Amino acid sequence: RGTALQSLFKMSYSSSKVGDPRPGQPYKGGNFYAFLPDNKEGQKTAELLKRAFERGLTFQIKSCNREERVTWGFIPHKTSWGGGKARNGYPDAQYLHEVSTLL
Numbered sequence: 001r002g003t004a005l006q007s008l009f010k011m012s013y014s015s016s017k018v019g020d021p022r023p024g025q026p027y028k029g030g031n032f033y034a035f036l037p038d039n040k041e042g043q044k045t046a047e048l049l050k051r052a053f054e055r056g057l058t059f060q061i062k063s064c065n066r067e068e069r070v071t072w073g074f075i076p077h078k079t080s081w082g083g084g085k086a087r088n089g090y091p092d093a094q095y096l097h098e099v100s101t102l103l
Contacts, residue, residue: 003038004081005046011059011070020061020068027061027068034077035089041096048103049075075102 011029020027034049036042052058052075060073076088076099083089 005036005038005042007034007036007046007049008032009034009053009058022063022068025068027070029070032059032070032072032077033079035081036078037090037096041100045096045100045103048100049077052103075099 009032011032014027014029036046036049049058058073058075058077059070061068062071076095078088078090078092078095080087080089085092085095
């Protein structure tokens with residue numbers, strides 16, 4: 001196992017905006033973690049994910065039981081260093097290629 005890059009996204013509690021499920025309604029934020037291998041391909045993918053975040057593509061607001069909350073969007077992220085593909089972790093030999101192609 002090599003070294004990892006770990007990203008932390010701190011999403012504040014706020015109010016949703018036009019285009020969200022219920023504009024103007026408060027939503028819950030949270031802390032979201034993502035992992036990438038600390039190598040050339042992982043660093044390239046990190047830069048692509050950073051641009052996606054800056055464009056507002058990383059997260060979405062979803063309604064659940066009349067409560068709005070921030071969730072991961074449609075871009076897959078590895079949320080643990082272990083557990084394999086089934087648990088959004090590594091090993092997953094195709095992940096970096098798949099997410100780079102998507103972005």
